[in-house]
Amino acid sequence: MSIPQVPEEEGRQGDGDPLGDLRSVLVTSVLNLEPLDEDLFRGRHYWVPTTQRLFGGQIVGQALVAAAKSVGEDIHVHSLHCYFVRSGDPKVPVLYQVERTRTGASFSVRFVKAVQHGKPIFICQASFQRVQPSPVQHQFSMPTVPPPEELLDYEALIDQYLRDPNLQEKYRVGLNQITAQEVPIEIKLVNPPTLSQLERMEPKQMFWVRARGFIGEGDIKMHCCVAAYISDYAFLGTAMLPHLCQHKVHFMVSLDHSMWFHAPFRADQWMLYECESPWAGECGTMWGKGTDPGVAGIMASWSVLFPTSCGKTVQVILGPYPMLWHPDLQNDKVGLSMKGIPF
Numbered sequence: 482m483s484i485p486q487v488p489e490e491e492g493r494q495g496d497g498d499p500l501g502d503l504r505s506v507l508v509t510s511v512l513n514l515e516p517l518d519e520d521l522f523r524g525r526h527y528w529v530p531t532t533q534r535l536f537g538g539q540i541v542g543q544a545l546v547a548a549a550k551s552v553g554e555d556i557h558v559h560s561l562h563c564y565f566v567r568s569g570d571p572k573v574p575v576l577y578q579v580e581r582t583r584t585g586a587s588f589s590v591r592f593v594k595a596v597q598h599g600k601p602i603f604i605c606q607a608s609f610q611r612v613q614p615s616p617v618q619h620q621f622s623m624p625t626v627p628p629p630e631e632l633l634d635y636e637a638l639i640d641q642y643l644r645d646p647n648l649q650e651k652y653r654v655g656l657n658q659i660t661a662q663e664v665p666i667e668i669k670l671v672n673p674p675t676l677s678q679l680e681r682m683e684p685k686q687m688f689w690v691r692a693r694g695f696i697g698e699g700d701i702k703m704h705c706c707v708a709a710y711i712s713d714y715a716f717l718g719t720a721m722l723p724h725l726c727q728h729k730v731h732f733m734v735s736l737d738h739s740m741w742f743h744a745p746f747r748a749d750q751w752m753l754y755e756c757e758s759p760w761a762g763e764c765g766t767m768w769g770k771g772t773d774p775g776v777a778g779i780m781a782s783w784s785v786l787f788p789t790s791c792g793k794t795v796q797v798i799l800g801p802y803p804m805l806w807h808p809d810l811q812n813d814k815v816g817l818s819m820k821g822i823p824f
Contacts (some may be wrong), residue, residue: 482549482702505694505749506665507707511539512546520579522547526571528664535569537735538713540595540603542706547577548591548607549702556589557745558705559608563738567602569595575602587611620743629689629751632669665693666711671753682722684758686715689751696749707748709740720758 506527514522524543530536541563549558569575580592588610595603633641671687692707713735746752 482546482554482700482706505692505696505707507542507692507694507710507748508696508703511665511710512542512703512706514543514546514550514577516550517576520547520551520581522550522577522579524575524577526574529571533571534734535571535575535602536713537565537738538710540565540569540575541605541713541738542710543575544577544593544595544603544605545607545706545709546703547579548593548605549609549706551579551581551591552584552589552609554700556609556611558702558742559588559610560741561605561607561709561739563603563605565603565735565738567597567600568734569602570597573597582606587613623753624687624755626671626687626753629669632671632689633673635668635670638670638673664714666714667691667693668714669751684720684722684761685756686719686722687753687755688715690714690754691751692749694749696747698747701745704746704748705742708742708746708752711748711752711754712740713738715754715756716758719756720761722758724761 510525511527514524517523522543524539524547526535526539528536528539541561544563545558545561548561574597576596578594578596580594582590582592588608591607591609593605593607594601595605667690669689671689674682690711692711696703696707716735
């Protein structure tokens with residue numbers, strides 16, 4: 482899988498951004514793996530959360546990059562299914578070992594193991610498919626929401642909260658920690674909560690997201706890898722919205738993470754991320770589902786995450802329901818194919 486180049490005359494459209502945007506750091510750094518041997522790669526870290534454990538989205542995205550490098554350019558990502566085995570150490574790189582489980586005429590499967598200190602911290606199965614037209618097409622309708630141009634970006638929204646003299650100190654500390662982090666994606670909340678709503682909210686939220694910088698059309702697999710990176714941002718936070726004032730959670734982790742990719746899209750253009758947590762309970766089995774929609778209204782990908790939260794005060798499992806929609810893909814001839822639909 483190649484890294485797309487930035488055309489000299491091309492930049493981001495529709496937002497007033499200058500032509501010739503710099504390439505996204507997600508492409509040039511975060512997801513740019515170092516090849517060590519055949520099917521063996523090394524990934525380094527760009528952003529480490531305040532938990533000082535590796536960001537799960539980085540591991541998912543880098544693992545998908547490693548798997549994608551072992552298939553042909555005309556073979557595209559169909560789905561991935563992952564397990565987080567151990568917490569990642571931000572002080573050392575991650576090694577990605579790819580096993581070519583099957584290479585068929587239409588479908589191929591790759592197994593990826595992420596290793597640190599000689600032990601697996603993450604395992605992933607990725608399925609790839611040669612693109613084939615399907616006469617059977619349908620999809621859910623994209624939610625009706627304000628366009629991203631009408632919404633405040635995350636930084637402006639947080640600044641608005643911090644300037645409010647009635648903001649409780651516990652929220653002020655958390656918001657300052659967020660602003661201190663340089664994340665490589667842009668976020669705009671669709672329905673940002675008021676200060677009074679912060680006390681108790683439904684476990685649902687929608688926001689526009691896109692990679693910072695320019696990726697271009699390039700290899701669709703790279704956009705899938707970027708979407709995989711983005712997909713892990715909102716799960717745990719969404720599931721905790723109804724419980725912000727009830728419990729002190731000391732430990733939250735993602736355990737399972739799955740995605741299905743339905744149609745071509747661009748991760749450097751605005752995508753609507755719909756995230757919902759339908760259930761939370763004791764540590765154990767749980768179910769959740771999700772989707773990545775985009776601005777134009779085509780369901781670009783579908784993701785499922787099985788996170789868990791275990792702390793000294795409370796033990797819960799969180800089941801988010803994320804969706805990502807890509808608006809620029811909506812037309813009469815593009816729809817959701819049969820592939821990737823779980824029955």
